[in-house]
Amino acid sequence: MATEIERKFLVTNDSWRQQVTQKMTLKQGYFGAAKKASIRIRVSGDTANINIKSATLDIVRKEYEVPIPLDDAEEMLNDLCERPIIEKVRYHVPIGKHVWEIDEFSGDNQGLLVAEIELSTPDEEFEKPDWLGDDVSLDERYYNVCLVKNPYKNWRES
Numbered sequence: 001m002a003t004e005i006e007r008k009f010l011v012t013n014d015s016w017r018q019q020v021t022q023k024m025t026l027k028q029g030y031f032g033a034a035k036k037a038s039i040r041i042r043v044s045g046d047t048a049n050i051n052i053k054s055a056t057l058d059i060v061r062k063e064y065e066v067p068i069p070l071d072d073a074e075e076m077l078n079d080l081c082e083r084p085i086i087e088k089v090r091y092h093v094p095i096g097k098h099v100w101e102i103d104e105f106s107g108d109n110q111g112l113l114v115a116e117i118e119l120s121t122p123d124e125e126f127e128k129p130d131w132l133g134d135d136v137s138l139d140e141r142y143y144n145v146c147l148v149k150n151p152y153k154n155w156r157e158s
Contacts, residue, residue, distance in 0.1 A: 002062065002063050002064050002065075003060060003061070003062060003063065004053070004060070004061050004062075004063040004118065005059055005060050005118060005119045005120065005121065005122055005124075006059060006061075006116055006117065006118050006119070006137070007059055007116065007117050007119065007135065007137045008114055008115070008116050008135070008136050008137045008139075008142055009114070009115045009116075009117075009132050009133055009134065009135055009136060009137075010113070010114065010115075010133035010134045010136055011102060011113040011114065011115050011131055011132070011133055012131055012132070012133040013130075013131050014131075015129075015130065015131050016091070016093050016100070016102060016115075016129065016131045017091075019093045019094070019095070020091045020092065020093055021092050021093070021094055021099075022091070022092035023089060023090070023091050023092075024044050024045065024089070024090050025044065025045070025087075025088075025089050025090075026042060026043070026044050026086075026087070026088050026089070026090055026103075027042070027043045027044075027077060027085055027086070027087055028040050028041060028042040028043070028077075028085070028086045028144065029041050029076065029077045029080075029081025029082065029085045029086070029148075030081055030082050030086075030144075030145050030148050031080060031081060031082070032082065035055065036054065036055055037052050037053060037054055037055050038052070038053050038055055038143075038145040039051070039052050040053075040081075040144070040145070041068075041073050041076045041077055041081060042073075043070065043073050043074065043077065044090075046070055047067065047070065048067065048068050048069065048070045048072070048073030048074075049065050049066060049067050049068060049073075050065070050066050050068050050073075051063065051064070051065045051066075052064045052065075053145075055145075057138055057140050057143070058138070059119075059122055059137050059138075060122055082148050082149075083148070084107055084108040084109075084148060084151055085107070086105070086107075086109065086144050086147060086148065087105065087106045087107040087109075088103045088104060088105045088106060088109070089103070089104045089106070090102070090103050090104075091103075091104070093115075093129075095126075095127050095129050096126065096127035097126075097127075098117050098118075098119075098126050098127070100115050100116070100117050100129070101115070101116045101117075101118075102114070102115045102116075103115075103116070105147070105152065107151075108147075108151035108152070108153050109147050109151050109152040109153065110152070110153065111152060111153075112147075112152040114136070114142055115131075115132060141155070
């Protein structure tokens with residue numbers, strides 16, 4: 001069984017940008033709501049995957065990812081996935097023995113900046129850089145599947 005242990009944090013400033021080692025543009029779409037899992041299509045460059053994650057709000061979740069043909073992924077994004085499509089640039093920032101993934105969202109989630117770190121165990125220690133803000137790991141609003149239903153632009157308007 002595949003397991004993902006991930007923590008999510010807000011980002012308080014741009015000092016992390018000086019430490020970026022990799023940058024990629026991602027598009028991902030979600031299929032209709034399922035009670036036990038979220039199912040998404042993700043395209044990054046010329047690669048595509050279908051990903052299934054357990055629908056639990058926790059830092060530990062089951063996760064399965066399988067490569068699929070790019071043309072199939074683009075067709076599913078266009079024809080089958082809910083709107084809005086999640087669009088973001090992901091930056092890799094190495095800090096200590098971990099690599100942080102910082103997602104800078106665009107489209108309906110423009111202005112949202114979230115840092116994620118994958119851990120080996122839920123209580124694993126990790127270095128906290130000075131740009132790290134509040135822990136939002138258990139706040140459902142920051143889950144990508146929830147950003148489709150309630151995009152960040154709606155938070156700022158209310």
